[in-house]
Amino acid sequence: MKSALIILSCCIVSALSLARHGKPPATMAPAQGFSPKPDPTPTGKLTTPAANGTTGSVSTATSATTAPAPITNTTSPAPITNTTSPAPITNTTSPAPITNTTSPAPITKMTTAPPTMTPPKPNPPADLIAGDYRLMKGKIVCLMAHVALQLRLETPKASGTFVVQPNKTRAVGECQENRANLTLVFEEGFITFMFNKSSAENIAYVDTLLFNLTYPLSNASGHYAAANMSLRAFPAKIGHSYACRSDSVYMGNGLYLDVKDDRMQAFDLTPSGEFGVTDHCAADQPDYSVAIGVGVTLLVLILVVVVVYLLGRKRRTDGYQPL
Structure with missing residues (x-):
C-alpha cells in the first residue's frame, strides 16, 4: 500500500511538471500491478527542462529522488601506530661485576720448624705448710717427721723456689737397725733423707740428703738434681727428737733445701708413737x-x-777538827 502511494505521488509530480512546461513526456510506461514487494524505484525517462529553457530527456534513476550515497569514511584515520614508542630500556651503565682485585694470594704450606712449647712459668711463692709424715715397721712407728720444705735456687743469673705441698706428697721408705730413709714423693720429683744411728756417740742424724726436681725454678724450664752425702744435719740424742724453727742446707750449684718448723725423729720413738724429749738446734x-x-x-x-x-x-x- 505504501509502495502504491509512493508511485502515485511520483506520477502526480510528473504530470504537474509536464503541465507546467507544456510538453508531455516522450514515453510513459504503463502502470504495473502491485506485487507483494514492488520495487520502490520507478523506471522510465523523464524530460526535464534544460538550463537554457529547452526540454531534454533524463534517464530514469533507480529512485524518484537521488538517494544519497552511502556514507563512506574516505578519510578514516590510519590506525594509530606508536611511531615514537620508546626504545626498550637497556642498562647501558650497569656496574661491572665486582672482582676482588686485592684477594690474598693462596696459602701455600711452607716448611716450618716444629712449634716450640713455651715452658711453664714458676708459680708464685706459696706459704710454707708443715706436713706430718711417718714410716711403720710392722705395727710400730719407726720414723716420724713434722716439717715444711722448699727447694730454692739462688744464683746471680736466676732465682726461684718450689714449695712442697703436704696434701700432694706421700712418704715412702724403710727403717733398719742403724739406718733409715724417708723419701717424700710429689708430682714434680722427690726428696730423700738418710738417717744414721751412731750408738758409740749416742746420736742420730742425717748424713745424706738428695733431691730430684723437674720444675722451672727460674723463668726457663729446668731439671734439677743434687746430693750431699757428707752431712751431719738434724742431730739429736738417740731416743730424742730434733727441733728447729728454720734450717737451710746447701746442696751445691746455688741450690738450697729450706726446712721450716722442723721436728723429726728416726729411732727409738716412744711405745705410743710419740716424739721423745726435744733437742733444739743451736x-x-x-x-x-x-x-x-x-x-x-x-x-x-x-x-x-x-x-x-x-x-x-x-x-x-x-773536814772536822777537835777543839
Whole structure:
C-alpha cells in the first residue's frame, strides 16, 4: 500500500511538471500491478527542462529522488601506530661485576720448624705448710717427721723456689737397725733423707740428703738434681727428737733445701708413737750471754756507786777538827 502511494505521488509530480512546461513526456510506461514487494524505484525517462529553457530527456534513476550515497569514511584515520614508542630500556651503565682485585694470594704450606712449647712459668711463692709424715715397721712407728720444705735456687743469673705441698706428697721408705730413709714423693720429683744411728756417740742424724726436681725454678724450664752425702744435719740424742724453727742446707750449684718448723725423729720413738724429749738446734737454744753481760754491767755500776759514796763520806769526816 505504501509502495502504491509512493508511485502515485511520483506520477502526480510528473504530470504537474509536464503541465507546467507544456510538453508531455516522450514515453510513459504503463502502470504495473502491485506485487507483494514492488520495487520502490520507478523506471522510465523523464524530460526535464534544460538550463537554457529547452526540454531534454533524463534517464530514469533507480529512485524518484537521488538517494544519497552511502556514507563512506574516505578519510578514516590510519590506525594509530606508536611511531615514537620508546626504545626498550637497556642498562647501558650497569656496574661491572665486582672482582676482588686485592684477594690474598693462596696459602701455600711452607716448611716450618716444629712449634716450640713455651715452658711453664714458676708459680708464685706459696706459704710454707708443715706436713706430718711417718714410716711403720710392722705395727710400730719407726720414723716420724713434722716439717715444711722448699727447694730454692739462688744464683746471680736466676732465682726461684718450689714449695712442697703436704696434701700432694706421700712418704715412702724403710727403717733398719742403724739406718733409715724417708723419701717424700710429689708430682714434680722427690726428696730423700738418710738417717744414721751412731750408738758409740749416742746420736742420730742425717748424713745424706738428695733431691730430684723437674720444675722451672727460674723463668726457663729446668731439671734439677743434687746430693750431699757428707752431712751431719738434724742431730739429736738417740731416743730424742730434733727441733728447729728454720734450717737451710746447701746442696751445691746455688741450690738450697729450706726446712721450716722442723721436728723429726728416726729411732727409738716412744711405745705410743710419740716424739721423745726435744733437742733444739743451736739457733733455737736460749742465749744467756746478753743476760750475763747486763748483769755484770749492773754489778760494776753498783760497785762504782758504793765506792763513790764511801769516798765522799770519808772526806766529810776529815773536814772536822777537835777543839
